[in-house]
Amino acid sequence: MAATKYAIGVDLGGTKILAAVVDNHGNVLGSAKKSTQAEKGVEAVIKRIVKAAEEALDDANVKKDHIAAIGVGAPGLIDSARGVVLNLTNLPGWRNVELARHLRSWHPATVVISNDVRMAAIGEHRKGAGRGAHSMVVVFVGTGIGGGIILDDRPWVGFRSSAGEVGHMIIAADGPFAIGNGIRGGIEALASRSAIERDLRAAIAAGRKSILPELMREKETDTITSSILAKAVSKNDALTMEVMRRAARYLGLHAASLINILDPEVLIYGGGVIESLGEWLLSQIREVAFEHALNKHHLNKVRIVEAELGDRAGVIGAALVALDAV
């Protein structure tokens, strides 16, 4: 029997860092969460990554020298072969940072760095809703839309390692621009939480009635969060229902496109919007997808299911990818 191996998985985000000690079966033995404090600069953030890793070790009661590998998912462009972060979204100063070298000076293990959503997609494949399936597309619907593609049990990364940008498929060519640097008419510009919030605010500014302003006051927030969206849907707020149904339709058309070109075994949906709205949203996505998928009369329909790991998908995926490289 092979001995159990341990890795640290890190999910580096713009606002928080999640670290976990994970074994080679994908079990999380301990974890820690810290604020990123990205504004303090690269060096300070690296120190906080190390701190989070040490706290996760403590939580898991695993000794540092039992750790064989460290995997990091980061939100941006990564040169995985060299372990260099090329450029991160929402983390100022992160350009050409030799993160693998820095982490190895803390602990001389195998270090693997890759894109955060790609790591999370791998987590869902290996230990979440994609267990046992050989091909899948994972779509995370949150502030933005990202995801990953697994084909023949491996992530499809493409020729320049930039494949899997499922948020940037163009679904409504003459539709709205994305918030940020996204693509006009891309699914992120149509159905992300940011896009939904943009449409809701525009309608309210134009005089449409809605309980959303009241819900935001109650929760003392300026943001139309995913949980506020869910609350408004549960209360049958007409404006929210209308905007969410439009977003669901676009997500269903996006799913149909993915099915028509990739014919995956499973489509997995995660992220804050899905976590808050769950089956109410998924059932609409399924309906539109099957209606527009080419082989709609196929008996053996693609499974469209919810992700299972929540925000642990990233650390589990990162740890398992890193252990693969040992």
Next chain:
Amino acid sequence: MAATKYAIGVDLGGTKILAAVVDNHGNVLGSAKKSTQAEKGVEAVIKRIVKAAEEALDDANVKKDHIAAIGVGAPGLIDSARGVVLNLTNLPGWRNVELARHLRSWHPATVVISNDVRMAAIGEHRKGAGRGAHSMVVVFVGTGIGGGIILDDRPWVGFRSSAGEVGHMIIAADGPFAIGNGIRGGIEALASRSAIERDLRAAIAAGRKSILPELMREKETDTITSSILAKAVSKNDALTMEVMRRAARYLGLHAASLINILDPEVLIYGGGVIESLGEWLLSQIREVAFEHALNKHHLNKVRIVEAELGDRAGVIGAALVALDAV
């Protein structure tokens, strides 16, 4: 040195049957073309396939018993594992036809049957514009839009063998319906020759001036063929330019979506519309694609090139796939 092997490749179409004798290097040694006469029924069409194969053998001066395999590409749903044609577009009566068994009763060789555009995509990969590249998407723009996806040097066929339907990616969700049984807002409904013809006819019916009616009278045809489109573009016909530029923009957005999710090494364009309009169309597709591809500043841009094999792609692909199975 391995001995040269020979196969017959067949491209079964709604109006014509192309057969060729092809060696294991993808060289065409001889070929024959016959009308399909689909209206005469399944048995008559199978006889014409055999006739075309015999004429190709004669043209190549290769003996029937030197043929190790027969590959057939057919326009519709195929159960490749059983060698059964499930359902063909534009060929009445082709439901659950055991084509492999019929062909083996003519010649007891290995018979492989698959979708026609998938066979043509494999032809372009192995012997055409995709030689040497390991991942590619092939897009044929003709009366409809079809194609195929090659990843890691193999066709990606998907979980239910229905992947690669690149003509049914939704690009303009609220756009027009396809002619036939296509999908609303799918690229086939926006940029196929049928879609272009639909838009041109509507504009002419609404009173727009164009030289197209005159060109059709000259060519004695009721159809706005690809070569008539090319003629009208060469004469700077304002309406044709406008409609073609819109189609080119949609093809460019479609290419951007493909690049963003699959990041292939090469994108290959073939089919009648591309053959007639060539670089004039491709340069517009490239410009829009690079503008909307996520990694647009990437130095190593995806190559977007024209297919090289014309209507021989299908027979070459079919023959090589069949030889692989020997």
